[in-house]
Amino acid sequence: MAFDKRPKELLDALAELELEAKKAETIRRGLESYARAREGRLHNLLELLEPGKKPNLKVWLDKGMAAIRDAHDAFAKLDEGNAWLAGVATQEHRFFFRIYRLGAVAHRDKMVAQTLNLEQAMKEFENKWGKIRDSDKRIDERLKKTAEEYDKMLVEAARCASATEKQARERMLDSFEKALNLGVRGAQLGAVGKVLQLATKTIKMCLDQTKARRLEIFALLSREEQVFTTFKETREIVAEFLEDNGYPMIKDALDDGEDALDDLAKGMITDGQKADAAEFAKEARDELGKVFSAAERQYKDFARKHEHLFFGPLGGSYMQELAENDDWKRFSRSWKDHRRDFDDLLRERTLAASDRKILEVSLDGLDDEARREVYNTLRAACADLLKAWNAWKDFTKDPEWILDSREDVQSILKALR
């Protein structure tokens, strides 16, 4: 029997009362029966402090109340004890009342609730991370695909410009010679014109497509921003959650429970009760420790899974996973390179047209009429191509626009570091 100091104390006190033997025997048996029941009740109460999944405060109060009532009623039946038994009953009433009012079980329930909350929250936040990551991955894939298409357009435009420059000049030269030597102009010039017109059309098509791709990228970035904002909100929710369920709160619950137990023995009346109360508090502390350990384990699991993702500074790997800066730097570099190529192509002097020189072919050798004919035929086509090309160059002049555009979106993640 663990809580036997008080029963022993009572039996010793009974022996000193010098009662008539039969009466003493009756009372002794009554006290022993009470002691057994008392032991059982105390163990039942200790079981309520064990780890579990349900709150036990109400059960504790019900069992505590029953113990209080029994503490009195048990002695009322031994009606030959007179004032001594009445005093014993009152002392035991007080003993169980103190235990009934013990706050430790409420703190135990709090730790149990924290454990369950952490378990559930872990799943919730894990699910949310999965959704965020998958959604971001899908957006990134579409961004990359769109960026690659954009890239293709840049390449196509450069290829077209380069080919046009070569072909247009060759055709021009060919036309000039034929015009000089054979007097044939019209059809040859038509071929040059076609080259110029085709190039203009191609450049315009590239421009439209890159504009569309850029808009698409902006739209995808906007969706990515939604994802990151939701991610940020989830981190805020986790921060709120940890205010009640974080490690400091779990530790506080344990400390409060232990503090409540520290005072238990002090409130008892007799030495025997004090000793039993101290033993009860010791065992209760052990049980609270187990509950704390379970909560602590759950917290550690939670932290392992979510620290640096949903709380704490955002980890580098998560940042990379979401932001994928390397890919975008690569795209930006590529577009920079492509942009440099444009500068060397279809320069203004190449497409400049006058009655003395077109496509950098001098018209000297042709008569005035012939020169005018060449100029009038090709002037518009050159001007159109030049215009289209300038528009193209203007639109693509900032190859780092993607990095700038992502800056706003990434600032959401950067603020979390």
Place this chain on the structure above:
Amino acid sequence: MLACAGASPRRAGEWVDMAAGHSKLRAARDVREGYEGRRVAWIDWDSGFRGSGLRVGDRLVGDSGGDYSPEAVDAGAVIGASEGGRIGDLGLEAGQTITLHVERQPAIGGPGERLSFTAPLVENRTTRDAEGRRAFGEDGPAHGEKGGFTYAYSSWYEKFRDLVETVLLGWDYTAGYDTRRLGERLEEHRARVEHLEANYPGAFARAAREDLDAALAALAGEARELTEADLEYRKLGDVRGAQISEAADRALAAYLAAAEGAGAGFVDAPFPVPNAFEVDVSELVGRRIRLPEIGDRDLLLEAKRSWYRFGRSQGLYVISRQDPATRPLFRAVDEYIEKVDPNVGRRRLTFFGAIEPIPALVSDVRRSQTEVALRVRPLAALVTDHERPEHRLFVDMEAGASAAEGAPVEAFAGEAALLAVGRPELTPELDPAGVMRALFACLKLGDFDTFLACFATWKVRRHYDRAGSSSYVDLSWVTLNERDAVSVWDSSRRELLADVCGLEVAAVSEPEVVFDAANEPIAAFDPAPEPAKVERVRVLVNHIGRAGDGDGPPRYRTFAGGKYHRKWTLERLDDGPWRVTSAQPI
């Protein structure tokens, strides 16, 4: 009314010789709590004490010969009981005066007022009429005379006297005292008394009239003014519910019309709901939508958030319950329960809102579903009682923002037109009358939790053994457990909506100490017992009901009934708050 018989001729001067003096009082044991003694049960019509001021119910404590000893009281050797010996010891005869000392008790117990009344002793003579029949005095009817009624005067007078005695003992002496029923029974005697006055005018008739009037006055209660505000609680429930429903319908129509007029009308929420992570939803942002009706339990619960959810397989709209924009809804429902219908249970909700730019990522762990939902900011809501759809309220959640600073804002449409009923506040410093008033307010308003908190969680009990007994305070006691509380609650609230229109505290006794740890065995063992002291008071409660018939403005008077409890006890531990220790309905 039967034909009145004429007075019987009598032979003058025919007396039965009884020269010894008599008080013509009847004394009976007083069965009130804590008192062992005798009280005045009746003052005969021909007693010298008629008109002296002595009353039925006065406690007899002594006479000219001094105060009565307990033995004398126990033996009945008091005036009004076995008085012959007493009068003889005093050497008094008929015609000589005797002084009676009595205690007149206050309503709620405690020491009484000591009074003295002096009156002549009379002869216990028998009067006979000309036909030799016993009669009620020289000018009263013969005992056997019926006067056209069913019973003879002697039988009638016995019934009348018993009834008047019961009435004059007061509202709190006899169990089941019902002022209205007793009044009806007394009225049945009016015809007889009037017959007496008409045909046998004299001392007996005068005494009968005095007794009838005194009894009717005792039953009449006291007038009370009850204002519309006092009675407003009776409108809680159906009457107010209908009023607010009409206001809700008007307000909703006006709200929608105003929105339409401002070019900001509501459309039905489009389904399927696009996924904001996958498609561009910017053109939906700001759109004002009417969401499909849901139950108040159509919730999505997360670790730190809860959401009203709209939609299932075709995408979700959600409204955050933690959003400050939603708070007016909760306040409105609380106010509605308090002021209109305390019985509202589950509700149906129809929201009007605007789609927010930032979507919500919500996770239902139980169903293993995580979805991207469109977040809606609530602008207004129609709340309908699930069980009684005729009860509904309309909440404009932006009303607070658009109102002028400091201007009162209705929690729900029509609230301002409701009169305030008054909140119950159970504060620790309330005196016993205050606690009772708080309890009454809880019953009127439907505040069950505060009602339960009015009751004590202890009991002063006695422990008995052969050597004696001792008191202790059982701190595990529950005066009113939840199951009994529901029964007490229901019957009290039914009465407050039926015959009882008001309750008041009529009297509060002085506190008496019913437990003092210093005087109990625990003092030997525990230097600091808790509690050290328990005090108790008795409270008398008046029930107020409507008096008279329906014509004219309503009048209210106090009344008593067999099912109503006037006597209550409250206690407190040490100097703590007072709490009710009577587990009973009103």
